[in-house]
Amino acid sequence: MKIQLLKLAHARSGDKGDTANVGLIALREDYYPLLVREVTAARVREHFEGICRGEVERFELANLGALNFLLHESLGGGGTLSLMTDAQGKTFSTALLRMFIEVPDEEARSLGIKEGTSDK
Amino acid sequence: MKEKIRIASGQGFWGDMLDAPVRQVKGGQIDYLMLDYLAEVTMSIMQKQRARDPRAGYARDFVPLMREILPDCVERNIRVTANAGGVNPVGCAEAVRDVARELGLGGRLRIGTVTGDDIMGRLDEFLERGIELRNMDTNEPLSKVRDAIQSANVYLGAWPMVEALQGGAQVVITGRATDTGLTLAPLINEFGWREDDWDRLSAGTIAGHIIECGAQSSGGNCQYDWQSIPDLANVGFPIVEAAPDGTFVVTKHEGTGGIVSIPSVKEQLVYEMGDPHEYITPDCVADFASIQLEDAGTNRVRVHGIKGHPATEFLKVSISYSAGYKAVGTLVYSWPDAYAKARAADQILRARLERLGLRFDQILTEYVGANATHGRLAGEPSPDLPEVQLRIGVRGADRAAVERFTKEIAPLILTGPPGVTGFAGGRPKVEEIVAYWPALIPKTEINARVEVTEA
Numbered sequence: 001m002k003i004q005l006l007k008l009a010h011a012r013s014g015d016k017g018d019t020a021n022v023g024l025i026a027l028r029e030d031y032y033p034l035l036v037r038e039v040t041a042a043r044v045r046e047h048f049e050g051i052c053r054g055e056v057e058r059f060e061l062a063n064l065g066a067l068n069f070l071l072h073e074s075l076g077g078g079g080t081l082s083l084m085t086d087a088q089g090k091t092f093s094t095a096l097l098r099m100f101i102e103v104p105d106e107e108a109r110s111l112g113i114k115e116g117t118s119d120k
Numbered sequence: 121m122k123e124k125i126r127i128a129s130g131q132g133f134w135g136d137m138l139d140a141p142v143r144q145v146k147g148g149q150i151d152y153l154m155l156d157y158l159a160e161v162t163m164s165i166m167q168k169q170r171a172r173d174p175r176a177g178y179a180r181d182f183v184p185l186m187r188e189i190l191p192d193c194v195e196r197n198i199r200v201t202a203n204a205g206g207v208n209p210v211g212c213a214e215a216v217r218d219v220a221r222e223l224g225l226g227g228r229l230r231i232g233t234v235t236g237d238d239i240m241g242r243l244d245e246f247l248e249r250g251i252e253l254r255n256m257d258t259n260e261p262l263s264k265v266r267d268a269i270q271s272a273n274v275y276l277g278a279w280p281m282v283e284a285l286q287g288g289a290q291v292v293i294t295g296r297a298t299d300t301g302l303t304l305a306p307l308i309n310e311f312g313w314r315e316d317d318w319d320r321l322s323a324g325t326i327a328g329h330i331i332e333c334g335a336q337s338s339g340g341n342c343q344y345d346w347q348s349i350p351d352l353a354n355v356g357f358p359i360v361e362a363a364p365d366g367t368f369v370v371t372k373h374e375g376t377g378g379i380v381s382i383p384s385v386k387e388q389l390v391y392e393m394g395d396p397h398e399y400i401t402p403d404c405v406a407d408f409a410s411i412q413l414e415d416a417g418t419n420r421v422r423v424h425g426i427k428g429h430p431a432t433e434f435l436k437v438s439i440s441y442s443a444g445y446k447a448v449g450t451l452v453y454s455w456p457d458a459y460a461k462a463r464a465a466d467q468i469l470r471a472r473l474e475r476l477g478l479r480f481d482q483i484l485t486e487y488v489g490a491n492a493t494h495g496r497l498a499g500e501p502s503p504d505l506p507e508v509q510l511r512i513g514v515r516g517a518d519r520a521a522v523e524r525f526t527k528e529i530a531p532l533i534l535t536g537p538p539g540v541t542g543f544a545g546g547r548p549k550v551e552e553i554v555a556y557w558p559a560l561i562p563k564t565e566i567n568a569r570v571e572v573t574e575a
Contacts, residue, residue: 010344010383014392017257017558023390025383027344051495059396061409063425064386068393076484079556080161081443083484083513091493093343098497 001108001115002100008113009035011093018078019070020052020089022096026065030111035067036060038101044069047099048092069096121364122151125310127303127327128359131155131202132334134162134179140334140357145189145198147373150359151310153193154302155202156332157182163296164440164554166206167240167271175215177208178293183215186291190220193290194229200291201281201302207271209233209295213573216291220575229575232284234294236568239437239561240272246565253437253559262559268441270554274561275436277402278324279315280568281305287572296438298401300328303360311364322406322428323366325399329406330370330388330423331358337370337388339378344387351377356419367424369416380419398429402436402563405429434560443555444481445522446515449529450488452542453508459490459501461537462510468536469512472528480516480525487511509542515553522550 005024008031013022024039026032041058048056054072061068075089076082086092103113128150130141134157144153157179170177182204193200205212213233220229239246243262246253253262262269273296282305284292292305304324307313313320330337338358339349356376362368370380389408393399396408405428412425453461466485473483486492488509490501501508514525526548533540 010387012341012343012387012391016392016394017556019257021390021393023387023393025344025386025390047497051497059393061390061396063409063411064389064413066386066390068390068396070394076482080553081515081555083446083448083482083515085486085488085492085511095494095497098494 001103001105003103003108003113003115004097005039005099005101006097009097011097013089013091013093015075015078015089018075019072020074020092022069022071022092024067024069024096029065032062032065034101034103034111039067039099041069043099044071044096047096048074121312122310124361124363125151125306126359126361127152127154127306127331129154129331129334129357131157132332132336133157133159134181136334138181138185141185142188144357144359144373145192147356147376150198152306153198153200154331155182155200155204156299156302157202157204158206158296160438160556161440161554163207163273163438164270166208170208175211178206178212179204182212183219186216187219187223190225191223194225199285199289199306201305202292203294203297203302205233205293205295207238207273207295209235209293213293216293217575226575229290230288230572231575232287232289232292232570232572234276234280234284234292234297234568234570236566237273237276237294237296239274239566243269243272246561251561251565253439253561256558256560262439262557265441265557268443270440270442272437272439274566275402275438276568277301278304278308279403280570282308283570284572285309287570289572299332300325300401301403303328303331304403307362316430318404318428318430319426320366321404323368323426324362325401325404325406325428326408326411326423326426327360327362327368329399330385331360333388333391334358335378336391337385338372338380339384342379342384342387344383349379353377366426367422370421370423371419380421382413382415382421385413385421400432402431404431433563435563435566437559437561439557439559440554441557443553444515444517445519445550446513446553447522447526447548447550448511448513449526449548450509450511450542451529451532451540453510453537454539454541455504455506457503458505458508458539459487459503461539462487462508465510465532465536465540466512469528469532473525476524478521478524479518480514480521483512483514485510485512519550526550
């Protein structure tokens with residue numbers, strides 16, 4: 001089934017020059033392996049197609065149940081050069097939480113995850 | 121040696137809640153108050169202020185704040201570390217000394233200043249000697265923007281502040297010091313950590329990272345279950361309660377709002393994170409993959425297990441340079457067809473700019489309410505949106521062209537699509553762009569200077 005990341009993770013994002021960073025944090029420890037498997041740098045690059053113009057790097061932080069993504073060339077030049085409302089990439093966090101990943105039904109059931117976008 | 125010390129965060133940036141540091145001082149027991157005032161562009165603003173008035177060029181808010189809290193700080197021996205000095209730490213220290221004397225505290229405290237971060241006057245010397253100060257992001261040599269440079273400051277670490285604290289400073293005022301150093305310096309001072317104790321220096325650095333953005337680790341801007349975070353109106357800024365072995369608890373004062381929880385701390389840990397295995401500061405290289413978090417009670421998160429690596433041979437330099445002009449104009453379009461009207465207005469405006477022969481490096485149009493933050497990820501806007509704000513910005517080297525653009529927004533009200541409003545603020549302002557140039561310099565080139573004087 002397709003599950004939206006909003007149901008599996010929370011996130012915070014920020015900037016370093018023209019690079020946005022998104023820290024994606026598993027809502028529960030046992031969701032983390034799922035994120036590691038499905039939310040790859042390539043998938044994130046595809047998700048942000050047209051928004052991120054450079055490479056996407058991914059770093060694993062198993063101790064925090066978190067992944068850190070660097071989205072290069074994403075902020076219209078960055079800092080004061082950028083004309084964007086979100087020149088500092090603060091909303092890239094929630095933009096990533098829009099992503100859907102495919103989870104086998106049985107795995108989803110064992111983790112207690114229901115299909116869709118939100119429990120609330 | 122004390123068994124633990126409490127370091128309170130009072131300011132996450134210049135412009136943060138004015139009363140937060142006061143509430144940190146008056147709301148409970150603390151040993152140190154750290155205040156971070158400097159964003160990357162702040163230095164160039166201060167440089168301009170000092171050019172107009174040699175006594176200016178620092179975070180002015182800091183002086184009235186000292187007036188309010190200095191008596192308590194002296195009475196209870198709370199020591200302050202602040203990078204409020206901007207491009208004029210000495211001027212800032214003089215202003216604080218004047219305040220201390222007015223309060224009748226003359227002779228009862230010492231003020232430390234850290235200088236040596238300002239390398240504006242040495243740039244040509246460096247360039248001549250082959251220190252190119254290449255842009256860390258683009259690898260371009262500094263000579264490309266040499267004539268446009270407005271400020272150049274090295275990020276100093278914790279050690280000069282430690283020296284000031286050891287000299288008995290109650291208040292330490294620095295220029296461009298790292299945010300994390302403001303927390304690490306008190307820990308080194310109290311616990312006598314060695315210069316090569318990389319694990320503990322990294323622990324202190326990570327403690328600094330957790331509290332340097334103020335309430336962003338204690339419930340502010342926290343996505344995790346945000347609706348259940350209590351009483352943000354009365355949000356408590358974070359406090360680090362640290363032990364000599366480098367472990368610490370993140371907490372906040374009793375009776376304040378917000379929350380300190382594992383998710384709130386995790387969100388701050390990943391904020392502005394690069395390679396988490398190598399968080400580089402002048403003092404050490406911290407490994408965020410070593411951090412262990414543990415629930416230690418209500419609004420208490422224990423942090424331990426931190427490992428670090430030796431510091432590098434370089435310091436980061438923050439250079440600001442003038443990079444042209446920009447302006448952003450907005451108009452609001454209402455139902456029906458709000459989004460279609462805003463798009464039509466954008467087309468009309470662009471055609472007029474074209475006809476006027478105005479050239480820009482970039483024109484960016486966003487539709488606030490439809491897709492300004494998430495772009496195409498937000499999906500196709502509903503045809504039924506109640507309103508959409510057209511937000512259009514330009515930038516370029518030619519100030520006159522940007523100025524002319526600002527005069528083309530209001531005419532759209534009477535000459536464009538219907539149902540438009542939201543121009544009460546008048547013409548957009550032309551802003552000079554001060555851009556940021558990060559570079560590295562060998563540590564051996566820089567000498568921090570520390571002075572501690574009686575107020």
